Amino acid sequence: MTVKPEWLRVKAPQIQRVGSVKDILRDLSLNTVCEEASCPNIGECFNAGTATFLIMGPACTRACPYCDIDFDKTPRGLDSTEPLRLAQAVERLKLNHVVITSVNRDDLPDGGASQFVACIEETRRLSPHTTIEVLIPDLCGNWDALATILSASPEVLNHNTETVPRLYRKVRPQGDYGRSLELLAKTRQLNPQVYTKSGIMVGLGETDEQVKEVMRDLRAVDCDIITIGQYLQPSGNHLPVKEFVTPEKFDSWRVYGESIGFLQVVSTPLTRSSYHAEEVRNLMKLYPRDMVAVK
Template identity: 45%
Template sequence: MDISFTNRSRGGSRRWVFHHRDTSDGMSRSRKPGWLKTRPPSGREFADIRETLRDHDLHTVCEEANCPNLGECWSGGEGGSEGGTATFMLMGDRCSRGCNFCDVETGGMEALDPDEPENVAEAVAEIGLDYVVLTSVDRDDLPDQGAGHFAETIREIKARHPGILVEVLIPDFRGEEELVEKIVEADPDVIAHNVETVSRLQTPVRDRRAGYEQSLSVLEYVDRVSEIYTKTSIMLGHGEYDHEVYRTLADCREAGVDVVTLGQYLRPSESHLPVRRYDHPGKYETWRRVAEEELGFLYCASGPMVRSSYRAGELFVEAVLREGESVERARERAHAVGN
Protein backbone atom coordinates (compact mmCIF):
# COMPACT_ATOMS: atom_id res chain seq x y z
CA MET A 1 0.00 0.00 0.00
CA ASP A 2 1.31 3.46 -0.89
CA ILE A 3 -0.54 6.65 -0.10
CA SER A 4 0.88 10.08 -0.82
CA PHE A 5 -0.59 13.55 -1.10
CA THR A 6 0.72 16.67 -2.76
CA ASN A 7 -0.29 20.18 -1.73
CA ARG A 8 -0.42 22.26 -4.89
CA SER A 9 -1.25 25.95 -4.84
CA ARG A 10 -2.81 27.79 -7.75
CA GLY A 11 -3.84 31.38 -7.41
CA GLY A 12 -3.60 31.24 -3.64
CA SER A 13 -5.93 28.26 -3.20
CA ARG A 14 -4.97 24.75 -2.18
CA ARG A 15 -5.70 21.63 -4.18
CA TRP A 16 -4.88 18.21 -2.75
CA VAL A 17 -3.81 15.70 -5.38
CA PHE A 18 -4.20 12.07 -4.37
CA HIS A 19 -1.97 9.19 -5.49
CA HIS A 20 -2.82 5.70 -4.30
CA ARG A 21 -1.61 2.20 -4.93
CA ASP A 22 -3.64 -0.32 -2.94
CA THR A 23 -2.66 -4.00 -2.86
CA SER A 24 -5.57 -5.89 -1.28
CA ASP A 25 -6.17 -4.13 2.02
CA GLY A 26 -9.93 -3.82 1.39
CA MET A 27 -12.44 -6.65 1.74
CA SER A 28 -15.97 -7.29 0.60
CA ARG A 29 -18.72 -6.16 2.94
CA SER A 30 -20.22 -9.67 2.80
CA ARG A 31 -17.83 -11.22 5.32
CA LYS A 32 -16.13 -9.89 8.41
CA PRO A 33 -12.33 -10.27 8.42
CA GLY A 34 -10.47 -12.18 11.11
CA TRP A 35 -8.78 -9.14 12.61
CA LEU A 36 -12.14 -7.87 13.95
CA LYS A 37 -12.06 -9.85 17.16
CA THR A 38 -13.13 -8.90 20.66
CA ARG A 39 -13.10 -10.79 23.90
CA PRO A 40 -16.30 -11.26 25.93
CA PRO A 41 -16.81 -9.21 29.10
CA SER A 42 -15.39 -10.84 32.22
CA GLY A 43 -13.42 -10.25 35.40
CA ARG A 44 -13.85 -8.46 38.71
CA GLU A 45 -13.40 -4.96 37.27
CA PHE A 46 -16.18 -5.57 34.76
CA ALA A 47 -18.56 -6.81 37.43
CA ASP A 48 -17.70 -3.96 39.80
CA ILE A 49 -18.30 -1.26 37.19
CA ARG A 50 -21.60 -2.79 36.11
CA GLU A 51 -22.80 -3.02 39.72
CA THR A 52 -21.82 0.56 40.48
CA LEU A 53 -23.63 1.86 37.41
CA ARG A 54 -26.78 -0.04 38.33
CA ASP A 55 -26.64 1.21 41.93
CA HIS A 56 -26.63 4.82 40.73
CA ASP A 57 -29.07 4.30 37.83
CA LEU A 58 -26.47 5.45 35.29
CA HIS A 59 -25.93 4.68 31.61
CA THR A 60 -22.78 4.16 29.59
CA VAL A 61 -22.31 4.56 25.87
CA CYS A 62 -20.34 1.31 26.14
CA GLU A 63 -23.60 -0.60 26.68
CA GLU A 64 -26.13 1.57 24.89
CA ALA A 65 -24.14 1.70 21.64
CA ASN A 66 -22.94 -1.93 21.90
CA CYS A 67 -19.27 -0.92 21.81
CA PRO A 68 -17.10 -3.88 20.74
CA ASN A 69 -14.41 -2.88 23.26
CA LEU A 70 -16.67 -3.10 26.30
CA GLY A 71 -15.08 -6.31 27.55
CA GLU A 72 -11.53 -4.99 27.26
CA CYS A 73 -12.16 -1.57 28.78
CA TRP A 74 -14.41 -2.66 31.65
CA SER A 75 -12.26 -5.66 32.47
CA GLY A 76 -9.10 -3.54 32.60
CA GLY A 77 -7.02 -4.56 29.60
CA GLU A 78 -5.48 -7.91 28.89
CA GLY A 79 -5.98 -10.20 31.86
CA GLY A 80 -7.55 -7.41 33.91
CA SER A 81 -4.10 -6.04 34.74
CA GLU A 82 -5.19 -2.39 34.62
CA GLY A 83 -8.09 -0.49 36.14
CA GLY A 84 -11.32 -0.65 34.16
CA THR A 85 -12.71 2.41 32.39
CA ALA A 86 -16.17 3.40 31.26
CA THR A 87 -17.71 6.27 29.31
CA PHE A 88 -20.72 7.69 31.14
CA MET A 89 -23.68 8.68 28.96
CA LEU A 90 -25.63 11.60 30.39
CA MET A 91 -29.26 12.71 30.03
CA GLY A 92 -30.85 9.31 29.60
CA ASP A 93 -30.61 6.39 27.21
CA ARG A 94 -32.81 7.78 24.43
CA CYS A 95 -31.64 10.27 21.82
CA SER A 96 -33.62 12.98 20.05
CA ARG A 97 -31.81 12.18 16.80
CA GLY A 98 -31.75 9.09 14.64
CA CYS A 99 -28.33 8.59 13.07
CA ASN A 100 -28.25 5.56 10.79
CA PHE A 101 -25.04 4.12 12.26
CA CYS A 102 -25.92 4.37 15.94
CA ASP A 103 -27.59 1.75 18.16
CA VAL A 104 -28.86 4.17 20.82
CA GLU A 105 -32.68 4.29 20.93
CA THR A 106 -34.43 7.32 19.41
CA GLY A 107 -37.43 9.27 20.72
CA GLY A 108 -39.55 8.96 23.84
CA MET A 109 -37.51 11.61 25.63
CA GLU A 110 -37.76 11.77 29.42
CA ALA A 111 -37.11 14.57 31.90
CA LEU A 112 -33.55 15.07 33.07
CA ASP A 113 -32.56 13.49 36.37
CA PRO A 114 -31.46 16.41 38.58
CA ASP A 115 -29.41 14.00 40.71
CA GLU A 116 -27.41 12.65 37.78
CA PRO A 117 -24.40 15.02 38.12
CA GLU A 118 -24.00 14.02 41.77
CA ASN A 119 -24.58 10.33 41.03
CA VAL A 120 -21.92 10.34 38.31
CA ALA A 121 -19.43 12.00 40.64
CA GLU A 122 -20.13 9.37 43.31
CA ALA A 123 -19.75 6.55 40.80
CA VAL A 124 -16.42 7.96 39.63
CA ALA A 125 -15.16 7.76 43.22
CA GLU A 126 -16.47 4.24 43.76
CA ILE A 127 -14.94 2.88 40.56
CA GLY A 128 -11.67 4.64 41.38
CA LEU A 129 -11.18 6.54 38.13
CA ASP A 130 -8.53 9.20 37.67
CA TYR A 131 -9.56 9.84 34.05
CA VAL A 132 -13.27 10.00 33.29
CA VAL A 133 -15.03 10.27 29.93
CA LEU A 134 -18.50 11.80 29.68
CA THR A 135 -20.75 11.79 26.67
CA SER A 136 -24.47 12.21 26.13
CA VAL A 137 -27.40 11.64 23.88
CA ASP A 138 -28.67 14.59 21.83
CA ARG A 139 -31.44 16.49 23.58
CA ASP A 140 -32.90 18.80 20.94
CA ASP A 141 -36.12 18.74 22.98
CA LEU A 142 -34.59 20.85 25.78
CA PRO A 143 -34.30 24.67 25.66
CA ASP A 144 -30.50 24.53 26.07
CA GLN A 145 -30.19 21.08 24.48
CA GLY A 146 -28.80 19.79 27.79
CA ALA A 147 -25.66 21.94 27.79
CA GLY A 148 -26.26 23.19 31.32
CA HIS A 149 -26.79 19.68 32.69
CA PHE A 150 -23.64 18.47 30.94
CA ALA A 151 -21.63 21.37 32.37
CA GLU A 152 -22.98 20.79 35.87
CA THR A 153 -21.80 17.17 35.75
CA ILE A 154 -18.29 18.33 34.83
CA ARG A 155 -18.26 20.83 37.69
CA GLU A 156 -19.58 18.28 40.18
CA ILE A 157 -16.80 15.81 39.30
CA LYS A 158 -14.09 18.48 39.37
CA ALA A 159 -15.29 19.83 42.73
CA ARG A 160 -15.23 16.41 44.37
CA HIS A 161 -12.10 15.12 42.64
CA PRO A 162 -9.77 18.08 41.92
CA GLY A 163 -7.00 15.91 40.48
CA ILE A 164 -9.17 14.01 38.01
CA LEU A 165 -8.92 14.50 34.24
CA VAL A 166 -12.28 14.90 32.51
CA GLU A 167 -12.79 14.28 28.80
CA VAL A 168 -16.18 15.14 27.31
CA LEU A 169 -17.65 13.99 24.00
CA ILE A 170 -20.33 16.58 23.35
CA PRO A 171 -23.22 16.96 20.89
CA ASP A 172 -23.05 19.75 18.33
CA PHE A 173 -25.74 21.83 20.14
CA ARG A 174 -26.82 22.77 16.60
CA GLY A 175 -23.70 24.90 16.36
CA GLU A 176 -24.94 27.47 18.91
CA GLU A 177 -21.78 28.96 20.36
CA GLU A 178 -23.34 30.13 23.62
CA LEU A 179 -24.22 26.51 24.42
CA VAL A 180 -20.74 25.24 23.54
CA GLU A 181 -19.41 28.02 25.77
CA LYS A 182 -21.21 26.47 28.75
CA ILE A 183 -19.07 23.37 28.29
CA VAL A 184 -15.90 25.42 27.89
CA GLU A 185 -16.65 27.37 31.10
CA ALA A 186 -16.98 24.11 33.06
CA ASP A 187 -13.28 23.56 32.22
CA PRO A 188 -12.92 19.92 31.17
CA ASP A 189 -9.46 18.78 30.10
CA VAL A 190 -10.52 17.54 26.66
CA ILE A 191 -13.52 18.51 24.54
CA ALA A 192 -14.35 16.02 21.80
CA HIS A 193 -16.98 16.23 19.10
CA ASN A 194 -17.15 13.74 16.26
CA VAL A 195 -17.45 14.62 12.59
CA GLU A 196 -18.18 10.86 12.17
CA THR A 197 -17.62 10.62 8.40
CA VAL A 198 -16.57 12.51 5.29
CA SER A 199 -18.55 15.48 3.99
CA ARG A 200 -20.22 13.61 1.12
CA LEU A 201 -21.67 10.90 3.37
CA GLN A 202 -23.00 13.05 6.21
CA THR A 203 -26.66 12.83 5.15
CA PRO A 204 -27.02 9.04 4.87
CA VAL A 205 -24.87 8.42 7.96
CA ARG A 206 -25.97 11.13 10.40
CA ASP A 207 -29.28 12.68 11.38
CA ARG A 208 -30.32 15.56 9.12
CA ARG A 209 -29.86 18.03 12.00
CA ALA A 210 -26.15 17.23 12.12
CA GLY A 211 -23.65 18.34 9.51
CA TYR A 212 -20.00 18.46 8.51
CA GLU A 213 -19.53 22.23 8.63
CA GLN A 214 -21.58 22.49 11.81
CA SER A 215 -19.37 19.95 13.56
CA LEU A 216 -16.20 21.64 12.35
CA SER A 217 -17.51 24.95 13.65
CA VAL A 218 -17.93 23.48 17.15
CA LEU A 219 -14.34 22.21 17.18
CA GLU A 220 -12.99 25.46 15.75
CA TYR A 221 -14.87 27.51 18.38
CA VAL A 222 -13.42 25.50 21.27
CA ASP A 223 -9.93 25.89 19.84
CA ARG A 224 -10.43 29.62 19.31
CA VAL A 225 -11.73 30.54 22.77
CA SER A 226 -9.81 28.14 25.03
CA GLU A 227 -6.62 26.20 25.66
CA ILE A 228 -8.57 22.97 26.09
CA TYR A 229 -7.44 19.98 24.02
CA THR A 230 -9.84 19.09 21.19
CA LYS A 231 -10.55 15.69 19.71
CA THR A 232 -12.67 14.12 16.97
CA SER A 233 -13.38 10.70 15.48
CA ILE A 234 -13.94 9.34 11.99
CA MET A 235 -15.61 6.03 11.08
CA LEU A 236 -14.34 4.17 8.02
CA GLY A 237 -16.35 1.65 6.05
CA HIS A 238 -19.29 3.73 4.80
CA GLY A 239 -18.02 3.92 1.24
CA GLU A 240 -15.68 6.90 1.59
CA TYR A 241 -12.74 7.36 -0.76
CA ASP A 242 -9.20 7.78 0.54
CA HIS A 243 -8.89 11.33 -0.75
CA GLU A 244 -12.06 12.19 1.19
CA VAL A 245 -10.59 10.77 4.40
CA TYR A 246 -7.48 12.87 3.85
CA ARG A 247 -9.57 15.98 3.19
CA THR A 248 -11.53 15.33 6.40
CA LEU A 249 -8.36 14.94 8.44
CA ALA A 250 -6.94 18.13 6.93
CA ASP A 251 -10.16 20.05 7.65
CA CYS A 252 -10.17 18.86 11.27
CA ARG A 253 -6.55 19.86 11.75
CA GLU A 254 -7.25 23.25 10.20
CA ALA A 255 -10.08 23.64 12.76
CA GLY A 256 -7.48 23.18 15.50
CA VAL A 257 -8.21 19.57 16.46
CA ASP A 258 -5.36 18.06 18.51
CA VAL A 259 -6.32 14.38 18.72
CA VAL A 260 -8.11 12.20 16.17
CA THR A 261 -9.27 8.59 16.17
CA LEU A 262 -10.15 6.41 13.18
CA GLY A 263 -11.98 3.10 13.43
CA GLN A 264 -13.99 0.57 11.45
CA TYR A 265 -17.76 1.02 11.29
CA LEU A 266 -19.55 -2.14 12.43
CA ARG A 267 -23.23 -2.56 11.64
CA PRO A 268 -25.23 -2.84 14.90
CA SER A 269 -28.22 -4.53 13.24
CA GLU A 270 -29.90 -5.22 9.89
CA SER A 271 -31.84 -1.95 10.22
CA HIS A 272 -28.64 0.12 10.22
CA LEU A 273 -26.43 1.15 7.32
CA PRO A 274 -24.49 -1.76 5.79
CA VAL A 275 -20.70 -1.91 5.93
CA ARG A 276 -19.31 -1.02 2.51
CA ARG A 277 -15.70 -1.94 3.17
CA TYR A 278 -13.33 -3.44 5.72
CA ASP A 279 -9.83 -2.02 5.66
CA HIS A 280 -6.75 -3.95 6.77
CA PRO A 281 -4.97 -2.83 9.99
CA GLY A 282 -2.00 -1.83 7.84
CA LYS A 283 -4.05 0.86 6.19
CA TYR A 284 -5.07 2.26 9.55
CA GLU A 285 -1.40 2.48 10.43
CA THR A 286 -0.84 4.48 7.26
CA TRP A 287 -3.58 6.91 8.26
CA ARG A 288 -1.96 7.25 11.68
CA ARG A 289 1.32 8.26 10.08
CA VAL A 290 -0.43 10.71 7.75
CA ALA A 291 -2.30 12.30 10.67
CA GLU A 292 0.69 12.65 12.96
CA GLU A 293 3.67 13.04 10.66
CA GLU A 294 2.18 15.01 7.78
CA LEU A 295 -0.83 16.88 9.14
CA GLY A 296 0.51 17.56 12.62
CA PHE A 297 -2.07 16.06 14.98
CA LEU A 298 -0.60 15.64 18.45
CA TYR A 299 -1.88 12.07 18.55
CA CYS A 300 -3.86 9.68 16.33
CA ALA A 301 -5.34 6.38 17.44
CA SER A 302 -6.13 4.42 14.30
CA GLY A 303 -7.23 0.80 14.00
CA PRO A 304 -10.24 -1.36 13.14
CA MET A 305 -11.43 -1.56 16.76
CA VAL A 306 -10.59 2.02 17.77
CA ARG A 307 -13.53 4.10 18.95
CA SER A 308 -13.85 7.78 19.90
CA SER A 309 -13.36 6.86 23.56
CA TYR A 310 -10.25 4.71 23.45
CA ARG A 311 -7.88 3.82 26.26
CA ALA A 312 -4.69 4.52 24.30
CA GLY A 313 -5.90 8.03 23.47
CA GLU A 314 -6.77 8.65 27.10
CA LEU A 315 -3.29 7.48 28.11
CA PHE A 316 -1.73 9.98 25.70
CA VAL A 317 -3.68 12.91 27.14
CA GLU A 318 -2.98 11.80 30.69
CA ALA A 319 0.75 11.50 30.02
CA VAL A 320 0.93 15.00 28.54
CA LEU A 321 -1.35 16.78 31.03
CA ARG A 322 -0.69 14.99 34.30
CA GLU A 323 2.82 13.66 33.94
CA GLY A 324 4.28 16.38 31.76
CA GLU A 325 5.77 14.02 29.18
CA SER A 326 6.78 15.26 25.79
CA VAL A 327 4.32 14.66 22.98
CA GLU A 328 6.79 12.25 21.36
CA ARG A 329 7.21 10.14 24.51
CA ALA A 330 3.47 10.19 25.23
CA ARG A 331 2.81 9.01 21.67
CA GLU A 332 5.21 6.11 22.08
CA ARG A 333 3.56 4.96 25.32
CA ALA A 334 0.04 5.31 23.92
CA HIS A 335 0.88 3.44 20.71
CA ALA A 336 2.42 0.63 22.76
CA VAL A 337 -0.87 0.22 24.63
CA GLY A 338 -2.95 0.54 21.47
CA ASN A 339 -1.01 -2.23 19.77
Protein backbone atom coordinates (compact mmCIF):
# COMPACT_ATOMS: atom_id res chain seq x y z
CA MET A 1 0.00 0.00 0.00
CA THR A 2 1.12 3.57 -0.76
CA VAL A 3 2.76 5.56 2.04
CA LYS A 4 0.31 8.02 3.58
CA PRO A 5 1.04 11.74 3.41
CA GLU A 6 1.73 13.68 6.59
CA TRP A 7 -1.81 15.02 6.92
CA LEU A 8 -3.19 11.47 7.30
CA ARG A 9 -0.97 10.47 10.18
CA VAL A 10 -2.71 10.36 13.55
CA LYS A 11 -1.26 10.50 17.03
CA ALA A 12 -1.01 7.31 19.04
CA PRO A 13 -3.96 7.03 21.45
CA GLN A 14 -3.67 7.20 25.20
CA ILE A 15 -3.84 3.53 26.05
CA GLN A 16 -5.47 4.01 29.46
CA ARG A 17 -8.57 5.79 28.13
CA VAL A 18 -8.84 3.56 25.07
CA GLY A 19 -8.60 0.55 27.34
CA SER A 20 -11.37 1.75 29.64
CA VAL A 21 -13.80 2.17 26.74
CA LYS A 22 -12.81 -1.22 25.34
CA ASP A 23 -13.36 -2.76 28.77
CA ILE A 24 -16.97 -1.54 28.79
CA LEU A 25 -17.53 -2.80 25.25
CA ARG A 26 -16.06 -6.21 26.04
CA ASP A 27 -17.95 -6.42 29.33
CA LEU A 28 -21.23 -5.89 27.48
CA SER A 29 -20.20 -7.97 24.43
CA LEU A 30 -20.73 -5.12 21.97
CA ASN A 31 -19.21 -4.43 18.56
CA THR A 32 -18.14 -1.02 17.31
CA VAL A 33 -17.59 0.12 13.76
CA CYS A 34 -14.50 1.87 15.15
CA GLU A 35 -12.85 -1.52 15.57
CA GLU A 36 -14.55 -3.67 12.94
CA ALA A 37 -13.95 -1.20 10.09
CA SER A 38 -10.44 -0.19 11.24
CA CYS A 39 -11.36 3.49 11.62
CA PRO A 40 -8.27 5.78 11.79
CA ASN A 41 -9.95 7.92 14.46
CA ILE A 42 -10.42 5.12 16.98
CA GLY A 43 -7.84 6.58 19.35
CA GLU A 44 -9.32 10.07 19.35
CA CYS A 45 -12.90 8.86 19.76
CA PHE A 46 -12.14 6.27 22.43
CA ASN A 47 -10.06 8.83 24.31
CA ALA A 48 -13.10 11.13 24.25
CA GLY A 49 -15.23 8.29 25.63
CA THR A 50 -17.30 7.88 22.46
CA ALA A 51 -17.99 5.01 20.10
CA THR A 52 -20.21 4.14 17.15
CA PHE A 53 -22.07 0.95 17.96
CA LEU A 54 -22.34 -1.76 15.32
CA ILE A 55 -25.44 -3.88 15.79
CA MET A 56 -26.56 -7.16 14.23
CA GLY A 57 -22.96 -8.06 13.44
CA PRO A 58 -20.08 -8.29 13.24
CA ALA A 59 -20.48 -10.13 9.89
CA CYS A 60 -22.17 -8.48 6.87
CA THR A 61 -24.21 -10.02 4.03
CA ARG A 62 -22.49 -7.80 1.48
CA ALA A 63 -18.86 -7.90 0.41
CA CYS A 64 -18.06 -4.33 -0.60
CA PRO A 65 -14.42 -4.24 -1.78
CA TYR A 66 -13.58 -1.08 0.19
CA CYS A 67 -14.88 -2.26 3.57
CA ASP A 68 -12.98 -4.08 6.30
CA ILE A 69 -16.05 -5.64 7.95
CA ASP A 70 -16.21 -9.42 7.57
CA PHE A 71 -18.50 -10.95 4.93
CA ASP A 72 -20.86 -13.81 5.81
CA LYS A 73 -23.69 -15.11 3.62
CA THR A 74 -25.33 -16.75 6.63
CA PRO A 75 -24.93 -14.37 9.60
CA ARG A 76 -26.18 -15.22 13.07
CA GLY A 77 -29.73 -14.58 14.26
CA LEU A 78 -30.63 -11.39 16.08
CA ASP A 79 -29.77 -11.16 19.77
CA SER A 80 -32.74 -9.93 21.79
CA THR A 81 -30.41 -8.77 24.58
CA GLU A 82 -28.34 -6.51 22.32
CA PRO A 83 -30.55 -3.38 22.62
CA LEU A 84 -30.37 -3.41 26.42
CA ARG A 85 -26.61 -4.03 26.44
CA LEU A 86 -26.11 -1.15 24.00
CA ALA A 87 -28.25 1.15 26.14
CA GLN A 88 -26.25 0.17 29.23
CA ALA A 89 -23.02 1.07 27.42
CA VAL A 90 -24.42 4.48 26.44
CA GLU A 91 -25.38 5.04 30.08
CA ARG A 92 -22.00 3.92 31.45
CA LEU A 93 -20.08 6.03 28.92
CA LYS A 94 -22.34 9.02 29.70
CA LEU A 95 -22.75 9.84 26.03
CA ASN A 96 -24.51 13.05 25.00
CA HIS A 97 -24.90 11.75 21.44
CA VAL A 98 -24.78 8.16 20.23
CA VAL A 99 -24.43 6.73 16.72
CA ILE A 100 -26.01 3.33 16.10
CA THR A 101 -25.11 1.64 12.84
CA SER A 102 -25.30 -1.90 11.51
CA VAL A 103 -23.96 -4.33 9.01
CA ASN A 104 -26.16 -5.05 6.00
CA ARG A 105 -28.65 -7.75 6.91
CA ASP A 106 -30.19 -8.58 3.56
CA ASP A 107 -31.20 -11.96 5.03
CA LEU A 108 -33.83 -10.32 7.24
CA PRO A 109 -37.26 -9.34 5.84
CA ASP A 110 -37.05 -5.87 7.40
CA GLY A 111 -33.28 -5.49 7.04
CA GLY A 112 -33.01 -5.24 10.81
CA ALA A 113 -35.36 -2.27 11.23
CA SER A 114 -36.97 -3.78 14.34
CA GLN A 115 -33.55 -4.13 16.01
CA PHE A 116 -32.80 -0.46 15.33
CA VAL A 117 -36.09 0.48 16.97
CA ALA A 118 -35.39 -1.68 20.02
CA CYS A 119 -31.95 -0.07 20.41
CA ILE A 120 -33.42 3.43 20.16
CA GLU A 121 -36.16 2.67 22.68
CA GLU A 122 -33.82 1.08 25.23
CA THR A 123 -31.33 3.94 24.89
CA ARG A 124 -34.08 6.52 25.42
CA ARG A 125 -35.28 4.63 28.49
CA LEU A 126 -31.87 4.63 30.20
CA SER A 127 -30.46 7.89 28.77
CA PRO A 128 -33.42 10.15 27.93
CA HIS A 129 -31.24 13.21 27.26
CA THR A 130 -28.92 11.47 24.79
CA THR A 131 -29.54 12.38 21.16
CA ILE A 132 -29.60 9.43 18.78
CA GLU A 133 -28.24 9.09 15.26
CA VAL A 134 -28.85 5.95 13.21
CA LEU A 135 -26.58 5.15 10.29
CA ILE A 136 -28.60 2.65 8.30
CA PRO A 137 -28.12 0.44 5.22
CA ASP A 138 -30.35 0.83 2.17
CA LEU A 139 -32.80 -1.85 3.44
CA CYS A 140 -32.99 -3.17 -0.15
CA GLY A 141 -35.51 -0.43 -0.85
CA ASN A 142 -38.00 -1.62 1.79
CA TRP A 143 -39.65 1.69 2.67
CA ASP A 144 -41.99 0.07 5.20
CA ALA A 145 -38.84 -0.93 7.11
CA LEU A 146 -37.60 2.66 6.84
CA ALA A 147 -40.91 3.90 8.25
CA THR A 148 -40.48 1.46 11.14
CA ILE A 149 -37.11 2.97 12.05
CA LEU A 150 -38.42 6.51 11.73
CA SER A 151 -41.39 5.65 13.96
CA ALA A 152 -38.90 5.64 16.87
CA SER A 153 -37.93 9.26 16.00
CA PRO A 154 -34.14 9.25 16.00
CA GLU A 155 -32.83 12.79 15.86
CA VAL A 156 -30.59 12.01 12.86
CA LEU A 157 -31.07 9.53 10.01
CA ASN A 158 -27.77 8.88 8.24
CA HIS A 159 -27.33 6.83 5.08
CA ASN A 160 -24.10 6.98 3.13
CA THR A 161 -24.00 7.28 -0.63
CA GLU A 162 -20.31 6.24 -0.29
CA THR A 163 -19.04 7.22 -3.75
CA VAL A 164 -19.94 8.85 -7.08
CA PRO A 165 -22.37 7.12 -9.48
CA ARG A 166 -19.64 6.26 -12.03
CA LEU A 167 -17.78 4.15 -9.47
CA TYR A 168 -20.74 2.29 -7.96
CA ARG A 169 -20.26 -0.95 -9.89
CA LYS A 170 -16.65 -1.19 -8.70
CA VAL A 171 -16.95 0.24 -5.19
CA ARG A 172 -20.45 -0.69 -4.08
CA PRO A 173 -21.62 -3.48 -6.44
CA GLN A 174 -24.64 -4.51 -4.33
CA GLY A 175 -25.74 -0.94 -3.77
CA ASP A 176 -27.69 1.43 -5.99
CA TYR A 177 -27.06 5.17 -6.12
CA GLY A 178 -30.64 6.02 -7.04
CA ARG A 179 -31.99 3.84 -4.24
CA SER A 180 -29.77 5.60 -1.69
CA LEU A 181 -31.04 9.00 -2.83
CA GLU A 182 -34.61 7.70 -2.71
CA LEU A 183 -34.09 6.51 0.86
CA LEU A 184 -33.08 10.01 1.92
CA ALA A 185 -36.00 11.53 0.01
CA LYS A 186 -38.44 9.07 1.61
CA THR A 187 -37.03 9.90 5.03
CA ARG A 188 -37.84 13.56 4.53
CA GLN A 189 -41.39 12.65 3.41
CA LEU A 190 -42.02 10.24 6.28
CA ASN A 191 -40.56 12.40 9.04
CA PRO A 192 -39.89 16.03 8.08
CA GLN A 193 -38.50 16.72 11.55
CA VAL A 194 -35.54 14.33 11.36
CA TYR A 195 -32.12 15.63 10.32
CA THR A 196 -30.83 13.71 7.29
CA LYS A 197 -27.18 13.01 6.67
CA SER A 198 -25.00 11.24 4.13
CA GLY A 199 -21.31 10.70 3.45
CA ILE A 200 -18.90 9.83 0.67
CA MET A 201 -15.31 8.62 0.40
CA VAL A 202 -12.86 10.21 -2.02
CA GLY A 203 -9.56 9.08 -3.46
CA LEU A 204 -11.04 6.20 -5.48
CA GLY A 205 -10.77 7.87 -8.89
CA GLU A 206 -13.63 10.35 -8.80
CA THR A 207 -13.30 13.88 -10.21
CA ASP A 208 -13.94 17.15 -8.43
CA GLU A 209 -17.04 17.78 -10.53
CA GLN A 210 -18.41 14.30 -9.76
CA VAL A 211 -18.09 14.99 -6.03
CA LYS A 212 -19.96 18.25 -6.49
CA GLU A 213 -22.62 16.39 -8.51
CA VAL A 214 -23.23 14.07 -5.54
CA MET A 215 -23.46 17.09 -3.27
CA ARG A 216 -26.07 18.68 -5.54
CA ASP A 217 -28.02 15.40 -5.73
CA LEU A 218 -28.08 15.19 -1.94
CA ARG A 219 -29.31 18.76 -1.62
CA ALA A 220 -32.00 17.97 -4.22
CA VAL A 221 -33.47 15.46 -1.72
CA ASP A 222 -33.07 18.01 1.10
CA CYS A 223 -30.19 16.28 2.84
CA ASP A 224 -29.01 18.44 5.76
CA ILE A 225 -25.51 17.17 6.54
CA ILE A 226 -22.71 15.71 4.45
CA THR A 227 -19.41 14.14 5.47
CA ILE A 228 -16.50 13.77 3.04
CA GLY A 229 -13.36 11.83 3.91
CA GLN A 230 -10.33 10.16 2.39
CA TYR A 231 -10.66 6.47 1.52
CA LEU A 232 -7.89 4.41 3.11
CA GLN A 233 -7.14 0.90 1.91
CA PRO A 234 -7.66 -1.50 4.86
CA SER A 235 -5.47 -4.25 3.37
CA GLY A 236 -3.85 -5.40 0.15
CA ASN A 237 -7.04 -7.30 -0.67
CA HIS A 238 -9.16 -4.16 -0.79
CA LEU A 239 -9.54 -1.48 -3.46
CA PRO A 240 -6.37 0.58 -3.86
CA VAL A 241 -6.21 4.29 -3.16
CA LYS A 242 -6.05 6.21 -6.43
CA GLU A 243 -5.25 9.58 -4.87
CA PHE A 244 -4.54 11.17 -1.51
CA VAL A 245 -6.70 14.27 -1.68
CA THR A 246 -5.18 17.42 -0.17
CA PRO A 247 -6.68 19.23 2.82
CA GLU A 248 -7.14 22.29 0.58
CA LYS A 249 -9.43 20.33 -1.74
CA PHE A 250 -11.48 19.08 1.21
CA ASP A 251 -11.84 22.65 2.37
CA SER A 252 -13.03 23.74 -1.07
CA TRP A 253 -15.78 21.09 -0.93
CA ARG A 254 -16.80 22.39 2.50
CA VAL A 255 -17.14 25.90 1.10
CA TYR A 256 -19.09 24.64 -1.92
CA GLY A 257 -21.40 22.52 0.23
CA GLU A 258 -22.22 25.43 2.49
CA SER A 259 -22.90 27.61 -0.54
CA ILE A 260 -25.57 25.21 -1.87
CA GLY A 261 -27.42 24.95 1.42
CA PHE A 262 -26.10 22.12 3.58
CA LEU A 263 -26.61 22.91 7.25
CA GLN A 264 -23.30 21.23 8.04
CA VAL A 265 -20.37 20.05 5.90
CA VAL A 266 -17.66 17.99 7.59
CA SER A 267 -14.93 17.64 5.00
CA THR A 268 -11.39 16.69 6.02
CA PRO A 269 -9.04 13.83 5.10
CA LEU A 270 -9.78 11.96 8.36
CA THR A 271 -13.53 12.58 8.35
CA ARG A 272 -15.72 9.49 8.69
CA SER A 273 -19.51 9.40 8.74
CA SER A 274 -19.69 9.46 12.54
CA TYR A 275 -16.55 11.51 13.21
CA HIS A 276 -17.41 14.34 15.63
CA ALA A 277 -21.06 13.35 15.16
CA GLU A 278 -21.90 14.90 18.51
CA GLU A 279 -21.49 18.33 16.92
CA VAL A 280 -24.97 17.87 15.47
CA ARG A 281 -26.28 18.91 18.89
CA ASN A 282 -25.04 22.44 18.17
CA LEU A 283 -26.69 22.29 14.76
CA MET A 284 -29.98 21.33 16.39
CA LYS A 285 -29.81 24.45 18.55
CA LEU A 286 -29.24 26.65 15.51
CA TYR A 287 -31.89 24.95 13.37
CA PRO A 288 -34.38 23.45 15.86
CA ARG A 289 -37.09 21.02 14.80
CA ASP A 290 -39.75 19.56 17.03
CA MET A 291 -39.37 15.79 16.91
CA VAL A 292 -42.64 13.93 16.26
CA ALA A 293 -43.31 10.28 15.62
CA VAL A 294 -44.36 9.16 12.17
CA LYS A 295 -48.13 8.87 11.95
